[in-house]
Amino acid sequence: MTEPTGNSSRAPAIAERVAVFVRETVAPYERDPRCGPHGPSEELVAELRDLARQAGLMTPHILDDGTHLTHRETAMVFRAAGLSPLGPVAVNGAAPDEGNMFLLGKVASEEQKARFLAPMLTGEARSAFFMTEPAEDGGAGSDPSMLQTTARRDGNHWVIEGRKAFITGADGATVGIVMAKTEEGATLFLANLPDPAIRIERVLDTIDSSMPGGHSIVTIDKLRVPADQILGEVGEGFRYAQVRLAPARLTHCMRWHGAASRAHEIACAYAVKRHAFGRMLIDHEGVGFMLAENRIALKQAELMIDWCANVLDSGAPGTTESSMTKVAVADLLFAVADRCVQVMGGTGVSGDTIVEQVFREIRAFRIYDGPTEVHKWSLAKKIKRETLAAQEQA
Known part of the structure:
Protein backbone atom coordinates (compact mmCIF):
# COMPACT_ATOMS: atom_id res chain seq x y z
CA MET A 1 0.00 0.00 0.00
CA THR A 2 1.74 3.16 -1.20
CA GLU A 3 1.39 6.78 -0.12
CA PRO A 4 -1.79 8.63 -1.11
CA THR A 5 -1.64 10.59 -4.34
CA GLY A 6 -4.44 12.79 -5.60
CA ASN A 7 -6.40 12.59 -8.81
CA SER A 8 -9.18 15.06 -9.56
CA SER A 9 -11.45 12.63 -11.39
CA ARG A 10 -11.00 9.14 -9.98
CA ALA A 11 -12.62 9.61 -6.56
CA PRO A 12 -15.98 11.03 -7.77
CA ALA A 13 -16.24 8.19 -10.26
CA ILE A 14 -15.51 5.56 -7.61
CA ALA A 15 -17.88 7.24 -5.14
CA GLU A 16 -20.69 7.25 -7.68
CA ARG A 17 -20.25 3.54 -8.38
CA VAL A 18 -20.19 2.80 -4.65
CA ALA A 19 -23.32 4.88 -4.07
CA VAL A 20 -25.25 3.04 -6.79
CA PHE A 21 -24.05 -0.33 -5.49
CA VAL A 22 -25.00 0.47 -1.90
CA ARG A 23 -28.42 1.87 -2.78
CA GLU A 24 -29.42 -0.81 -5.28
CA THR A 25 -27.63 -3.97 -4.08
CA VAL A 26 -26.73 -3.57 -0.41
CA ALA A 27 -29.69 -1.63 1.02
CA PRO A 28 -32.22 -4.43 0.33
CA TYR A 29 -30.26 -6.59 2.80
CA GLU A 30 -31.03 -4.20 5.67
CA ARG A 31 -34.10 -6.30 6.53
CA ASP A 32 -32.21 -9.58 6.22
CA PRO A 33 -32.71 -11.74 9.35
CA ARG A 34 -28.95 -12.33 9.39
CA CYS A 35 -28.58 -8.75 10.66
CA GLY A 36 -28.50 -9.39 14.39
CA PRO A 37 -27.91 -7.42 17.57
CA HIS A 38 -24.17 -8.08 17.28
CA GLY A 39 -23.90 -7.12 13.63
CA PRO A 40 -24.36 -8.95 10.35
CA SER A 41 -23.52 -12.65 10.46
CA GLU A 42 -20.34 -14.02 8.91
CA GLU A 43 -22.47 -15.63 6.20
CA LEU A 44 -24.04 -12.30 5.32
CA VAL A 45 -20.69 -10.51 5.37
CA ALA A 46 -19.27 -13.08 2.93
CA GLU A 47 -22.31 -12.78 0.67
CA LEU A 48 -22.14 -8.97 0.57
CA ARG A 49 -18.42 -9.00 -0.12
CA ASP A 50 -18.88 -11.48 -2.97
CA LEU A 51 -21.32 -8.99 -4.50
CA ALA A 52 -18.80 -6.18 -4.02
CA ARG A 53 -16.10 -8.23 -5.76
CA GLN A 54 -18.42 -8.91 -8.66
CA ALA A 55 -19.04 -5.16 -8.92
CA GLY A 56 -15.31 -4.43 -8.77
CA LEU A 57 -15.76 -2.48 -5.52
CA MET A 58 -13.85 -4.50 -2.94
CA THR A 59 -11.73 -2.13 -0.80
CA PRO A 60 -12.37 0.74 -3.25
CA HIS A 61 -10.18 3.26 -1.38
CA ILE A 62 -7.09 1.17 -2.19
CA LEU A 63 -6.50 0.79 -5.92
CA ASP A 64 -5.23 -2.28 -7.80
CA ASP A 65 -1.69 -0.91 -7.93
CA GLY A 66 -1.62 -0.50 -4.16
CA THR A 67 -2.14 3.25 -4.31
CA HIS A 68 -4.24 4.59 -1.44
CA LEU A 69 -6.74 7.35 -2.18
CA THR A 70 -6.02 10.60 -0.38
CA HIS A 71 -8.01 11.24 2.77
CA ARG A 72 -10.05 13.85 0.89
CA GLU A 73 -10.81 11.33 -1.87
CA THR A 74 -11.56 8.62 0.67
CA ALA A 75 -14.15 10.95 2.21
CA MET A 76 -16.15 10.92 -1.02
CA VAL A 77 -16.03 7.14 -1.26
CA PHE A 78 -16.80 6.44 2.39
CA ARG A 79 -19.72 8.86 2.51
CA ALA A 80 -21.16 6.86 -0.38
CA ALA A 81 -20.46 3.55 1.36
CA GLY A 82 -22.15 4.83 4.51
CA LEU A 83 -25.50 5.30 2.77
CA SER A 84 -26.38 1.95 4.34
CA PRO A 85 -25.11 0.63 7.66
CA LEU A 86 -24.15 -2.48 5.69
CA GLY A 87 -22.32 -0.53 2.98
CA PRO A 88 -18.91 -0.18 4.66
CA VAL A 89 -18.97 -3.86 5.60
CA ALA A 90 -19.80 -4.87 2.04
CA VAL A 91 -17.00 -2.87 0.39
CA ASN A 92 -14.46 -3.61 3.15
CA GLY A 93 -14.24 -0.07 4.45
CA ALA A 94 -15.71 -0.61 7.91
CA ALA A 95 -14.14 -0.24 11.33
CA PRO A 96 -11.95 -1.72 12.68
CA ASP A 97 -10.65 -3.29 9.47
CA GLU A 98 -10.15 -0.02 7.62
CA GLY A 99 -8.06 1.48 10.42
CA ASN A 100 -6.10 -1.74 10.89
CA MET A 101 -5.33 -1.94 7.18
CA PHE A 102 -4.12 1.66 7.26
CA LEU A 103 -1.85 0.93 10.23
CA LEU A 104 -0.40 -2.23 8.72
CA GLY A 105 0.23 -0.42 5.46
CA LYS A 106 2.25 2.19 7.35
CA VAL A 107 4.12 0.09 9.92
CA ALA A 108 4.18 -3.63 9.03
CA SER A 109 7.18 -5.36 7.46
CA GLU A 110 6.83 -6.78 3.96
CA GLU A 111 6.52 -10.28 5.39
CA GLN A 112 3.85 -9.13 7.82
CA LYS A 113 1.97 -7.41 5.03
CA ALA A 114 1.94 -10.62 3.00
CA ARG A 115 0.71 -12.69 5.96
CA PHE A 116 -1.72 -10.32 7.64
CA LEU A 117 -2.56 -7.37 5.39
CA ALA A 118 -3.04 -9.13 2.05
CA PRO A 119 -6.07 -11.24 3.11
CA MET A 120 -7.62 -8.16 4.71
CA LEU A 121 -7.30 -6.14 1.50
CA THR A 122 -9.22 -8.81 -0.41
CA GLY A 123 -11.94 -8.91 2.23
CA GLU A 124 -11.21 -12.54 3.09
CA ALA A 125 -10.08 -11.72 6.64
CA ARG A 126 -11.56 -9.59 9.39
CA GLU A 236 6.48 2.32 20.22
CA GLY A 237 2.89 1.14 20.57
CA PHE A 238 1.40 4.47 21.63
CA ARG A 239 3.05 6.26 18.72
CA TYR A 240 1.79 3.69 16.23
CA ALA A 241 -1.69 3.84 17.75
CA GLN A 242 -1.77 7.56 16.92
CA VAL A 243 -0.87 6.73 13.30
CA ARG A 244 -4.07 4.69 13.23
CA LEU A 245 -6.39 6.65 15.49
CA ALA A 246 -6.42 10.11 13.89
CA PRO A 247 -7.36 8.86 10.39
CA ALA A 248 -9.71 6.24 11.87
CA ARG A 249 -11.66 8.91 13.75
CA LEU A 250 -12.10 10.74 10.48
CA THR A 251 -13.23 7.71 8.46
CA HIS A 252 -15.87 7.07 11.14
CA CYS A 253 -17.12 10.60 10.48
CA MET A 254 -17.20 9.92 6.74
CA ARG A 255 -19.22 6.72 7.03
CA TRP A 256 -21.75 8.12 9.51
CA HIS A 257 -22.17 11.21 7.35
CA GLY A 258 -23.44 8.91 4.63
CA ALA A 259 -25.79 7.17 7.06
CA ALA A 260 -27.16 10.47 8.38
CA SER A 261 -27.65 11.68 4.81
CA ARG A 262 -29.71 8.58 4.02
CA ALA A 263 -31.78 9.05 7.20
CA HIS A 264 -32.42 12.64 6.13
CA GLU A 265 -33.57 11.47 2.69
CA ILE A 266 -36.02 9.05 4.30
CA ALA A 267 -37.33 11.74 6.66
CA CYS A 268 -37.82 14.17 3.76
CA ALA A 269 -39.71 11.57 1.76
CA TYR A 270 -41.92 10.90 4.78
CA ALA A 271 -42.54 14.61 5.35
CA VAL A 272 -43.92 15.14 1.84
CA LYS A 273 -45.94 11.92 1.84
CA ARG A 274 -47.52 12.22 5.28
CA HIS A 275 -50.32 14.78 5.77
CA ALA A 276 -51.64 16.29 8.99
CA PHE A 277 -54.06 19.14 9.69
CA GLY A 278 -54.83 19.63 6.01
CA ARG A 279 -51.31 19.82 4.57
CA MET A 280 -48.02 18.02 4.11
CA LEU A 281 -45.92 17.64 7.24
CA ILE A 282 -43.11 19.58 5.60
CA ASP A 283 -45.39 22.60 5.29
CA HIS A 284 -45.64 22.82 9.07
CA GLU A 285 -42.79 25.04 10.20
CA GLY A 286 -41.93 22.78 13.12
CA VAL A 287 -41.14 19.99 10.65
CA GLY A 288 -39.83 22.01 7.74
CA PHE A 289 -37.40 23.89 9.96
CA MET A 290 -35.99 20.62 11.35
CA LEU A 291 -35.28 19.41 7.84
CA ALA A 292 -33.70 22.76 6.98
CA GLU A 293 -31.49 22.45 10.07
CA ASN A 294 -30.51 18.98 8.91
CA ARG A 295 -29.40 20.30 5.54
CA ILE A 296 -27.26 22.93 7.25
CA ALA A 297 -25.75 20.44 9.70
CA LEU A 298 -24.90 17.92 6.99
CA LYS A 299 -23.04 20.60 5.04
CA GLN A 300 -21.22 21.78 8.16
CA ALA A 301 -20.15 18.21 8.90
CA GLU A 302 -19.04 17.65 5.31
CA LEU A 303 -16.89 20.78 5.37
CA MET A 304 -15.34 19.79 8.71
CA ILE A 305 -14.49 16.33 7.38
CA ASP A 306 -12.91 17.76 4.23
CA TRP A 307 -10.91 20.30 6.26
CA CYS A 308 -9.44 17.58 8.46
CA ALA A 309 -8.79 15.35 5.44
CA ASN A 310 -6.80 18.17 3.84
CA VAL A 311 -4.70 18.49 7.01
CA LEU A 312 -3.90 14.78 6.96
CA ASP A 313 -3.14 14.91 3.25
CA SER A 314 -0.59 17.65 3.94
CA GLY A 315 1.43 15.13 5.95
CA ALA A 316 0.58 16.63 9.33
CA PRO A 317 -0.42 14.23 12.15
CA GLY A 318 -3.84 15.88 12.39
CA THR A 319 -4.29 14.82 16.01
CA THR A 320 -5.90 18.06 17.14
CA GLU A 321 -7.85 18.51 13.93
CA SER A 322 -9.24 14.97 14.07
CA SER A 323 -10.33 15.51 17.68
CA MET A 324 -12.11 18.72 16.73
CA THR A 325 -13.74 17.06 13.75
CA LYS A 326 -14.79 13.97 15.69
CA VAL A 327 -16.50 16.10 18.34
CA ALA A 328 -18.22 18.44 15.91
CA VAL A 329 -19.31 15.83 13.38
CA ALA A 330 -20.53 13.32 15.96
CA ASP A 331 -22.71 15.97 17.60
CA LEU A 332 -23.93 17.41 14.29
CA LEU A 333 -24.87 14.02 12.87
CA PHE A 334 -26.55 12.88 16.08
CA ALA A 335 -28.71 16.00 15.95
CA VAL A 336 -29.56 15.17 12.33
CA ALA A 337 -30.55 11.61 13.24
CA ASP A 338 -32.55 12.82 16.23
CA ARG A 339 -34.51 15.28 14.09
CA CYS A 340 -35.19 12.55 11.53
CA VAL A 341 -36.70 10.38 14.25
CA GLN A 342 -38.79 13.32 15.49
CA VAL A 343 -40.07 14.22 12.02
CA MET A 344 -41.19 10.64 11.44
CA GLY A 345 -42.87 10.22 14.82
CA GLY A 346 -43.85 6.64 15.60
CA THR A 347 -42.40 5.40 12.33
CA GLY A 348 -39.08 6.98 13.30
CA VAL A 349 -38.69 4.83 16.40
CA SER A 350 -39.76 1.64 14.63
CA GLY A 351 -37.69 -0.78 12.62
CA ASP A 352 -39.68 -0.04 9.46
CA THR A 353 -36.82 2.12 8.18
CA ILE A 354 -33.12 2.38 9.04
CA VAL A 355 -33.65 5.78 10.68
CA GLU A 356 -33.86 4.36 14.20
CA GLN A 357 -30.73 2.25 13.60
CA VAL A 358 -28.82 5.26 12.32
CA PHE A 359 -29.90 7.12 15.47
CA ARG A 360 -28.53 4.30 17.64
CA GLU A 361 -25.31 3.94 15.70
CA ILE A 362 -24.44 7.63 15.76
CA ARG A 363 -25.31 7.87 19.44
CA ALA A 364 -22.70 5.20 20.10
CA PHE A 365 -20.21 7.04 17.87
CA ARG A 366 -20.24 9.96 20.31
CA ILE A 367 -18.44 7.57 22.71
CA TYR A 368 -16.43 5.32 20.40
CA ASP A 369 -12.97 6.50 19.32
CA GLY A 370 -12.89 8.77 22.36
CA PRO A 371 -15.89 10.34 24.11
CA THR A 372 -16.67 13.92 23.19
CA GLU A 373 -15.62 15.09 26.66
CA VAL A 374 -12.16 13.49 26.44
CA HIS A 375 -11.48 15.22 23.14
CA LYS A 376 -12.67 18.54 24.55
CA TRP A 377 -10.46 18.05 27.62
CA SER A 378 -7.45 17.36 25.39
CA LEU A 379 -8.21 20.45 23.33
CA ALA A 380 -8.57 22.55 26.48
CA LYS A 381 -5.14 21.44 27.66
CA LYS A 382 -3.68 22.46 24.32
CA ILE A 383 -5.40 25.84 24.52
CA LYS A 384 -3.99 26.35 28.01
CA ARG A 385 -0.44 25.56 26.86
CA GLU A 386 -0.71 27.87 23.87
CA THR A 387 -2.22 30.70 25.90
CA LEU A 388 0.42 30.51 28.64
CA ALA A 389 3.19 30.33 26.04
CA ALA A 390 1.80 33.41 24.28
CA GLN A 391 1.63 35.32 27.56
CA GLU A 392 5.25 34.47 28.35
CA GLN A 393 6.36 35.80 24.98
CA ALA A 394 4.33 39.00 25.31
Missing part, protein backbone atom coordinates in the same frame (compact mmCIF):
# COMPACT_ATOMS: atom_id res chain seq x y z
CA SER A 127 -9.49 -8.07 12.17
CA ALA A 128 -9.68 -6.67 15.69
CA PHE A 129 -7.64 -4.06 17.58
CA PHE A 130 -7.12 -5.10 21.21
CA MET A 131 -6.38 -1.93 23.18
CA THR A 132 -9.25 -0.90 25.50
CA GLU A 133 -9.46 -2.70 28.86
CA PRO A 134 -12.23 -3.26 31.43
CA ALA A 135 -12.91 -0.39 33.82
CA GLU A 136 -13.25 -2.80 36.75
CA ASP A 137 -9.62 -3.85 36.21
CA GLY A 138 -8.42 -0.25 36.28
CA GLY A 139 -7.34 -0.74 32.68
CA ALA A 140 -6.81 1.53 29.72
CA GLY A 141 -9.78 3.24 28.15
CA SER A 142 -9.67 6.85 27.04
CA ASP A 143 -6.36 7.03 28.96
CA PRO A 144 -4.05 4.50 27.26
CA SER A 145 -1.33 5.11 29.86
CA MET A 146 -3.40 2.94 32.24
CA LEU A 147 -2.57 -0.13 30.14
CA GLN A 148 -2.60 -3.30 32.28
CA THR A 149 -2.05 -6.06 29.72
CA THR A 150 1.56 -7.26 29.87
CA ALA A 151 3.99 -8.94 27.49
CA ARG A 152 7.22 -10.60 28.60
CA ARG A 153 10.02 -12.15 26.62
CA ASP A 154 10.34 -15.93 26.61
CA GLY A 155 13.15 -16.95 24.28
CA ASN A 156 12.17 -16.00 20.75
CA HIS A 157 8.56 -15.43 21.78
CA TRP A 158 6.54 -13.01 23.85
CA VAL A 159 3.89 -14.13 26.34
CA ILE A 160 0.90 -11.79 26.65
CA GLU A 161 -1.60 -11.75 29.51
CA GLY A 162 -4.50 -9.45 30.34
CA ARG A 163 -8.11 -8.59 29.63
CA LYS A 164 -9.59 -6.37 26.94
CA ALA A 165 -12.99 -4.73 26.60
CA PHE A 166 -15.20 -3.39 23.82
CA ILE A 167 -13.07 -5.16 21.22
CA THR A 168 -14.95 -4.64 17.99
CA GLY A 169 -15.08 -7.64 15.68
CA ALA A 170 -13.08 -9.99 17.92
CA ASP A 171 -15.72 -12.68 17.45
CA GLY A 172 -14.91 -14.02 14.00
CA ALA A 173 -11.67 -12.11 13.40
CA THR A 174 -8.64 -13.90 11.96
CA VAL A 175 -6.14 -11.07 12.47
CA GLY A 176 -5.52 -9.41 15.83
CA ILE A 177 -3.44 -6.39 16.79
CA VAL A 178 -2.78 -6.54 20.54
CA MET A 179 -1.40 -3.68 22.61
CA ALA A 180 0.53 -4.79 25.71
CA LYS A 181 2.92 -3.23 28.20
CA THR A 182 6.59 -4.26 27.97
CA GLU A 183 9.63 -3.04 29.90
CA GLU A 184 10.33 -0.69 26.98
CA GLY A 185 6.78 0.65 26.87
CA ALA A 186 3.54 -0.14 25.05
CA THR A 187 4.08 -2.52 22.13
CA LEU A 188 1.84 -3.82 19.35
CA PHE A 189 1.76 -7.52 18.49
CA LEU A 190 0.17 -9.30 15.55
CA ALA A 191 -1.81 -12.42 16.43
CA ASN A 192 -3.30 -15.19 14.32
CA LEU A 193 -6.91 -15.78 15.33
CA PRO A 194 -8.69 -17.72 16.61
CA ASP A 195 -6.26 -18.78 19.33
CA PRO A 196 -7.25 -20.71 22.46
CA ALA A 197 -5.22 -18.23 24.52
CA ILE A 198 -7.62 -15.45 23.45
CA ARG A 199 -10.99 -16.27 24.96
CA ILE A 200 -14.14 -14.23 24.41
CA GLU A 201 -15.88 -13.94 27.78
CA ARG A 202 -18.98 -12.42 26.25
CA VAL A 203 -20.19 -10.25 23.41
CA LEU A 204 -21.71 -7.12 24.90
CA ASP A 205 -25.27 -6.02 24.15
CA THR A 206 -24.85 -2.46 22.88
CA ILE A 207 -27.18 0.04 21.21
CA ASP A 208 -25.30 -0.19 17.90
CA SER A 209 -25.56 -3.24 15.66
CA SER A 210 -23.72 -2.60 12.39
CA MET A 211 -20.26 -4.07 13.05
CA PRO A 212 -19.66 -7.80 12.45
CA GLY A 213 -18.81 -9.66 15.64
CA GLY A 214 -20.10 -6.90 17.90
CA HIS A 215 -17.98 -5.73 20.84
CA SER A 216 -16.44 -8.27 23.20
CA ILE A 217 -14.86 -8.66 26.61
CA VAL A 218 -11.76 -10.80 26.05
CA THR A 219 -9.33 -12.67 28.29
CA ILE A 220 -5.77 -13.13 27.01
CA ASP A 221 -4.21 -16.05 28.87
CA LYS A 222 -0.54 -16.67 28.12
CA LEU A 223 -0.78 -15.89 24.41
CA ARG A 224 2.54 -16.80 22.79
CA VAL A 225 3.57 -14.56 19.91
CA PRO A 226 6.83 -15.03 17.97
CA ALA A 227 9.17 -12.06 17.91
CA ASP A 228 8.70 -11.59 14.15
CA GLN A 229 5.06 -10.68 14.86
CA ILE A 230 5.92 -7.50 16.74
CA LEU A 231 4.36 -4.66 14.74
CA GLY A 232 7.04 -2.04 14.27
CA GLU A 233 9.43 -1.55 17.17
CA VAL A 234 9.18 -2.59 20.81
CA GLY A 235 8.00 0.26 23.03
